[in-house]
Amino acid sequence: MSYQMIKKQFKLGLFTALIGNLLWLGMVNVSADDTVISDSPTVSALTKKVEAAKIAAKAAAEKIVAEKAAAAAKAALATNTNMVSEVAVEYTANTYPAGQCTWGAKEMAPWVGNYWGNGGDWAASAAALGYEVGTTPKVGAIAVWTDGGYGHVAYVTDVAANGHIQVKESNYGGVYYPSNVRGFFDPTTTSEGTVSYIYPPAGV
Incomplete structure (x- = not known):
C-alpha cells in the first residue's frame, strides 16, 4: 500500500472517531437534559399536592369550628327560651269532643x-x-x-x-x-x- 493511501485512511479513521465522540457527547447531554426536564414537573406536582392538602385541612378545621359554634348557639337558644310563643292567634270555637x-x-x-x-x-x-x-x-x-x-x-x-x-x-x-x-x-x-x-x- 502506498504512503498516500495509508495517510488517507488514517485521516478517515480520525474523522470517524471524532464524529463518533461528538455524537456520544450529544446523546449524554440530551439524556441529562431530559432527566432534568422530567424531574421538574414531579417536584412541582408534589408541592401543589402538599399545598392543596394544607388548604383542605384548614377548610375542614374551619368547618368543624363553625358547626360547633352553630350547635352551641342552638343549645343556648333552647336553654334561654323566654317561654312566650311569638305567633298570631285565631280564637275559634272549641270543636274537641266535650269532656275529653x-x-x-x-x-x-x-x-x-x-x-x-x-x-x-x-x-x-x-x-x-x-x-x-x-x-x-x-x-x-x-x-x-x-x-x-x-x-x-x-x-x-x-x-x-x-x-x-x-x-x-x-x-x-x-x-x-x-x-x-x-x-x-x-x-x-x-x-x-x-x-x-x-x-x-x-x-x-
Missing part, C-alpha cells in the same frame, strides 16, 4: 288550635305552627304528656319552687269538666309519661 282532656285544655286556653290531634300530639303540632315548646313549667302553659297512647293535656294554674305544678284538666279521675283534681304534684313522675309545655302567645 283536649276539650278541657282549649276551654281554659282559647288560643289553642282545634286540629292539634290527640293530647300526646299537641306539643309537636304546636311546635310545627311556631309555638314555643319546652320542659320548664309556666302558669298559663299547656302541659302535654305522651304516654304512648292518646296522651294527656292540662292547663297549668300554679308552679311551685320545687317544680311541682297544679293544673285544671278534664277526663281525669272521673271528672270531665276542667277541675283541679290533683293539687300540687310532680309532673315528671306521673303515669301519663314524658311531659313538655306549650307556652302561651305574647299578651295572653
